[in-house]
Amino acid sequence: MPRVVFAAALQRHVPSPPVIVEGAHVRDVLDAAFALNPRLRSYVLDDQAGLRKHMSVYVDGVAIRDRSGLSEIVSEASEIYVLQSLSGG
Amino acid sequence: MASPSAPTHILAATRKGLFTLAPDGASWAIERVDFLGDNCSMAMSDPRDGSTYCALEHGHFGVKIHRRAKDQSAFDEIAAPSFPPKPEGLIDTDGFGKTIPWSTIKIWALEPGGYDKDGLIWCGTIPGALFSSRDQGRTWDLNRPLWDEPKRQKWFGGGADLPGIHSILVDPRDSNIVRLGVSCGGVWVTRDGGQTFANEGNGMWADHMPPEQMHDPNIQDVHCLAQCKGDPTRLWVQHHNAMFYSIDDGQSWIETKDVKPAVFGFVVVAHPTDPLTAWYVPAIKDEQRIPVDGRFVVTRTRDGGRSFDVLSRGLPQIPSYDLVYRHGLAVSDSGDDLVVGSTSGGLWVSSDQGDSWCAAPMRLPPIHAVRFVHA
Numbered sequence: 001m002p003r004v005v006f007a008a009a010l011q012r013h014v015p016s017p018p019v020i021v022e023g024a025h026v027r028d029v030l031d032a033a034f035a036l037n038p039r040l041r042s043y044v045l046d047d048q049a050g051l052r053k054h055m056s057v058y059v060d061g062v063a064i065r066d067r068s069g070l071s072e073i074v075s076e077a078s079e080i081y082v083l084q085s086l087s088g089g
Numbered sequence: 090m091a092s093p094s095a096p097t098h099i100l101a102a103t104r105k106g107l108f109t110l111a112p113d114g115a116s117w118a119i120e121r122v123d124f125l126g127d128n129c130s131m132a133m134s135d136p137r138d139g140s141t142y143c144a145l146e147h148g149h150f151g152v153k154i155h156r157r158a159k160d161q162s163a164f165d166e167i168a169a170p171s172f173p174p175k176p177e178g179l180i181d182t183d184g185f186g187k188t189i190p191w192s193t194i195k196i197w198a199l200e201p202g203g204y205d206k207d208g209l210i211w212c213g214t215i216p217g218a219l220f221s222s223r224d225q226g227r228t229w230d231l232n233r234p235l236w237d238e239p240k241r242q243k244w245f246g247g248g249a250d251l252p253g254i255h256s257i258l259v260d261p262r263d264s265n266i267v268r269l270g271v272s273c274g275g276v277w278v279t280r281d282g283g284q285t286f287a288n289e290g291n292g293m294w295a296d297h298m299p300p301e302q303m304h305d306p307n308i309q310d311v312h313c314l315a316q317c318k319g320d321p322t323r324l325w326v327q328h329h330n331a332m333f334y335s336i337d338d339g340q341s342w343i344e345t346k347d348v349k350p351a352v353f354g355f356v357v358v359a360h361p362t363d364p365l366t367a368w369y370v371p372a373i374k375d376e377q378r379i380p381v382d383g384r385f386v387v388t389r390t391r392d393g394g395r396s397f398d399v400l401s402r403g404l405p406q407i408p409s410y411d412l413v414y415r416h417g418l419a420v421s422d423s424g425d426d427l428v429v430g431s432t433s434g435g436l437w438v439s440s441d442q443g444d445s446w447c448a449a450p451m452r453l454p455p456i457h458a459v460r461f462v463h464a
Contacts, residue, residue: 007149009149010150013147013150013153039166042150042151042153042169042171043147043150043151044150046151046190046192047171047172047191047192047193048172048174048175048190048191048192049174052149052150052151054148054149055149055150084148084149084150085149
């Protein structure tokens with residue numbers, strides 16, 4: 001199952017250790033991670049459930065482009081990093 | 090009626106945390122610091138239950154609100170106002186044609202909803218929306234009558250990229266009457282607790298608009314709106330290009346002209362009982378936004394806006410470039426105590442209605458908002 005790692009900068013606001021969750025797309029994977037840690041959702045996604053302006057998500061080293069739909073495909077062995085962008089600091 | 094109690098604390102919401110100050114001899118000292126390093130856009134002490142609310146604006150992680158009950162040592166994160174899903178295909182733009190995001194960017198105003206409405210909190214945001222909570226911030230509702238009002242789409246940002254609601258005045262006569270100051274959208278009022286709203290008051294004018302729109306009440310850049318609690322028919326506005334007051338419940342606005350050293354500024358506060366007294370913090374308009382001649386002063390009228398005192402005793406008269414934003418000046422319940430906090434991190438307190446000021450012995454981060462807390 002995909003593994004999701006959350007930014008170190010998030011930890012002081014919401015402790016969020018890596019999780020292994022099911023999902024075929026970025027949206028499914030993040031929804032599964034947020035189900036385990038509900039407070040995390042609003043730190044990563046905006047009110048319209050898109051990726052926050054100054055956040056980024058990498059799937060196996062590649063930044064996702066569908067920031068509103070989060071539709072990128074995720075494999076069983078994928079590593080997903082949810083990071084803060086350098087913008088917005 | 091008992092005299093109002095002296096303030097017990099000052100809240101300073103800053104770019105780098107929430108600072109709580111307590112009296113320390115003749116001055117004030119930092120009693121606690123919360124959220125050090127985080128951008129605190131607004132703080133509010135609820136006199137109904139002694140709780141404290143703190144709004145944070147994380148650069149990456151969005152807007153959050155934390156609440157601390159009176160006898161609680163730590164803050165708990167509560168819900169933040171959040172917009173409903175934007176309908177597919179809906180075009181929502183401001184007066185300049187810019188797309189309005191349906192997502193909370195800034196919490197710009199937090200106010201308790203009145204003593205007869207336990208737990209009610211009002212919240213103003215950028216983009217320009219009004220939210221309310223009926224359960225001390227556990228849940229929030231977007232006020233749809235105002236959000237769905239077509240005139241909202243004429244609003245636009247001043248300073249900020251998008252329009253926003255920064256002033257919320259709950260009327261002391263009737264808590265169903267709530268006035269809003271909007272940059273840039275003038276003054277809006279509800280008289281039925283938020284079911285209907287009207288954009289009221291003629292007399293303001295905007296020097297940065299074409300002649301056809303200059304006097305439109307719905308485009309006025311009200312920087313700050315204040316009301317005398319003892320005589321709520323008396324209102325004050327610091328506007329982008331002028332100072333105005335109303336003596337008829339906001340039905341009309343009268344310009345205060347030729348005020349020295351400047352009519353530009355962001356903030357005005359009203360004396361709680363004396364309808365003729367109010368304080369402003371002037372600055373050079375509007376491209377520069379610094380004190381005139383590098384002298385940091387507060388102005389005060391005691392005659393309803395006809396004349397102004399320039400108050401400088403105890404304020405820095407050496408070259409000083411402190412700017413005070415729209416929530417950076419506050420008055421105590423008695424009207425005797427004032428606190429002013431600047432974007433350079435200076436904080437000064439007066440206990441004689443501004444005749445003299447004392448610098449708090451600290452240099453704070455840039456200050457967004459100050460509030461007195463009464464026991």
